Structure formats: C-alpha cells, structure tokens
Amino acid sequence: MTDSVPPLDLRGFTRPGQGSGLFDVIRRRYLLSLIVRKDVGVRYRGSVLGWIWSYVKPAFQFVVFFFALGVFLRLNNSTEVYPVYLFSGMILVNLFNEAFSNSTRSLVDNGALIKKIFLPRELFPVSATIVAIINFLPQALVTLIVCLFVGWHPTLVKIVGLFVALAIVLVLATGLGMLFGAMNVSFRDSQNFVELIVMVVTWASPVLYPWTAVRSVLPPWLLEAYLLNPITSAVELFHAGFWYPTTSGAPELPPHLMLNALVGLAVSILLLGVGQLVFKRFEGRFAQDL
Amino acid sequence: MPRTSDTTTHAPRIYLRNVSKRFRLRHTHSFKESFIAALRGKQLSTSFDALHDVNAVIGEGESVALLGFNGSGKSTLLKLISGVLVPDDGDVLTRGRIAGLIEVGAGFHPDLSGRENVYLNGAILGMTRAEIDARFDEIVTFSEIEQFIDTEVKHYSSGMFLRLAFSVAIHTEVDVLLVDEILSVGDEPFQRKCLAKIRELQRAGKTMVVVSHDLEMVSSLCGRGILLEHGRVVFDGDSKDAVSLMRSR
Secondary structure, eight states, rough: OOOOOOOOOTOOBTTTTTOTTTHHHTTTTTHHHHHHHHHHHHTTOOOGGGGGGHHHHHHHHHHHIIIIIIISOOOOHHSTHHHHHHHHHHHHHHHHHHHHHHHHHHHHTHHHHHSOOOOOHHHHHHHHHHHHHHHHHHHHHHHHHHHHHHOOOOOOOHHHHHHHHHHHHHHHHHHHHHHHHHHHHHHHHHHHHHHHHHHHHHHHHHTOOHHHHHHHTTTTHHHHHHHSSSHHHHHHHHIIIIGGGGSSSSSOOOTHHHHHHHHHHHHHHHHHHHHHHHHHHHHHHHHHOO | OOOOOOOSSEEEEEEEEOOOOOOOEEEOOOHHHHHHHHHHHHOOEEEEEEEEEEEEEEEEEEEEEEEESSSSOOOHHHHHHHHHSSEEEEEEESSSSSSESSSSSTTTTTTTHHEEEEEHHHHHHTTHHHHHHHHHHHHHHHOGGGTTSBBGGSSSSSHHHHHHHHHHHHTSSOOOEEEEOOOTSSHHHHHHHHHHHHHHHHHHHEEEEOOOOOOHHHHHHEEEEEEEEEEEEEEEHHHHHHHHHHOOO
C-alpha cells in the first residue's frame, strides 16, 4: 500500500466490539428480558412435568438429606426445627450453585450466536443468573409458607438480612460465572473445575449441619476463616431470617454475623469487578475460540 | 494502485486503518495438554495472517463489494466491521448503527414461534421494542409466512425459515448493512424481492458491504469493489474492474 488513508475527524466513531461491559447489559435490558424469557420457556419444553421439575428436584434433595442427616445422624434431635433449618439453607446454596454453573457454561452454550453477531456477551452470564432467580422464587415462597405455618416471628433486621444474603449470592455467582465462563471458552477444564467447587460449597457452609459443630472442632482462627466465607454468611443470614424466628430462641447464631456479611458482600463486589476485567481481557478471543 | 476518486461526500461510515488479523491455531485444548506440550518444547500454536495491513474508507451511502477467492479474508473483514472479531493491529472505526446479515437466522431458536423469534432477533440486531412493534407486520408480510407466524420455527421448511430470518434482518433500522452470502435465499421470485429491497435501501442512503460469490450480481449491486488476496488488498476501485481482475487471476 503506497497511499495511506488520510487523517480523519473521528468524532462520532466507535470501535465495534468494544462495549462497556455490564453497563451495556443494563442498556440492552429489553434484549436481556427476551433472552431470559427464551431460556425460561425452553428449559422444560418437551417434558411432561414441565416446571414441576423445579419443585421435584429440591423436594427430593430435601427428603434425602432429611432422612440421612436429620433422622439417621440425629440432627433432627439436636437442632430445633431442623427441616426449616435444612430447607432454608439448601435453597440459597442451590441458587448459588445453579447461577454459578449455568453462567459458567452460558458462553459455550450460546457459541453459535457469539460467533456470528456482536452483542454484549455479558448478557449470557447475567441471563443465566436471572433464570436461576426465577427458579428460586417458588422455593423461597414454599419456605416462607412453612415458616408461617410453624410460627414465624422475624424482626425487621432479619428480613433485611435475607436481602443482603441474596445480594451476596447473586453478585458472587455472576462475578465468578463471568470469570470461569470466560476461561471456559478457551479451556473446558473450567466447567469441570466449577463442578468441583459447587460440590464443595454445599458442605463448606453450615447448610446440612449447624455451625456450632464446626466451632467444637476447629481452632478459633480457622473457625474465623470458615465464618468469613461469603456463602457461609449468606446461609447464616437465611437461617437468621427464616429458621431462627421459628425457634425458641435458644440456638446460637454466629458472632458478628452482619459484619461478616458486609465483608462478604464487599468481597463479592470485588470478585464481580475481577470477573468483569478477566471477561473483557478474554472477550476478544471468544468468537475465534468457540 | 487504482483507487476510486473521492466518492465520500459525507463523513465516512467505516474507517479501516492498517488493519491486521492473525489467527492462532491452537494445538492444545486443555491445561494438561498445554503443560505437557510446553514441557516437551513443542509449539503450542501456529498463526497465519487472515488480514494484513488493510486500509479503506467507506463513505456514507456507498455500496462496496468485498471480492476474493475462498480464504482471502472477506468474511473476517466483515466480522471485524461488525465487532464479532477485534483486530490485532490497526483500527476499525465505524459510525452509526451496524447490522450484519452475516449468516441469517443465527439467533433463531427452533423451539420458539416465528413471532417470538422475530422479536428476539430484532432485539439481537439492536432494535428496540417499539421499532419491532412498528415493523412487525411489514416483516411478516415480506417473509410471506403469515399463517405460520405462531408455529414453532422447527416445523418450518428451510425456505420459510430463511425467508423469515432474512426479512427480520433486512427490516432492521441501520446505517450500515453487512451482507454475507445471503442473497441466495429462497426461490427466484423471493430473491428478486430481496434484491429490490436492497436497492431500495441503497436509494435511501444506507451504506452496504456485500460479500458474495455471485460476481455478476454483486458487481451490478455495488459500484465499488475491493479485491482481497491472502488477506491483502490488491485492488480497490470500480467493481467491474475488480471482477475482471479477479477473473484474470
């Protein structure tokens, strides 16, 4: 090329393919709503039970854990209202696990589209998280009804705590989903690694057993680390909001729970930022690596 | 080198400056494979230049044909302009809303009805809800599948599917339309209709970048042709000259 392009007035020009990340998702919320509706509508299409599956799965999980841990290991005797304890923690961890693993896989699942049309790719992990919320809501409603049935006396702070717990779980799941999802495009090891994390998460927080059982075996500094896990804080906030107000008030909640939860929320927001940065770094290669 | 005299009367729509794109062909696909290959000192990837130092300015209202044999980099260039790919070197700058008819129907979901797919795809191509509402009837009429619009797309014949997908794409409110090998949609009457629609958009001052192997059609549709060979621009000028140069190679 002997003649190069003359200099131009570049006002009004943009670089295609360089969006402003999660803010673009807010700007394209109509598209987001359609993608969510598509995922929700298509999810159980072709199955006879349809959306009942999203009740059947947690119900079975609950029954299995209840008998194995509540009856055989006698947690039912040592923990007040153990069924509510178990269910309220379980649905929150399930929400995290579903949002996290679905958003990790979301980019690969939508590969055909990503390769052909440019749209803010952050839409896919965010939409996966929203679909997980939609799946979670009926379970939360069931929990609430059971709580009312057995006698629920929450304070306002405890109800606020429920929403803080949700914020922690959703921000963390989206951030980690973007992080691992972006890596998953080039290395499918990522989604297997996420499966491992998901398996550990349920057991690394006091979902099936009370936190006091951990206190009795761990040295204090290790217990502190255990309690600083954002998921642990979120689960304990759910226990504080749903289960604790149905007990006699005798069970012990972890110390400075709200403080730990706020630290957890800050960590989650930080990880969302890290997830977005890594996502942006990897994004340029999505279309060629998928 | 021959160039078009300045056809750009307005500010340009697309501005390509020293654009290069390399593809790395990875030979490993997991952490483990990469690690072992690195230990053995094997090459982890080879790269080739899909585009090399491409310069072009495409003005408002211009229609440009990208010509070249398979593997010359036409589709890569189109993907760079649409933002699906980003360049390794140089600048790709665009002005206004751009929609690609790069492989129509990419965003269609077989389990959704025709109606739902029109909205989903319209939104994917950047339309707002109000814009789709306003154009919905026009889109359906153009595709000629009115009676099947509420049927799931998986039950469509391939012709019906392509007609609807093309119809959504062509009715998108855009400034720049990128067209990749899609004018072979449907039967002959429908193809004629598509061409007529494209000419109508040209008259309305839309900018177009067209890739097609139908050299006759593309040179009659576009005034300007850019001939690519192995990722380099070898000719940029009148589309008829570009086609005859291409045939002489």
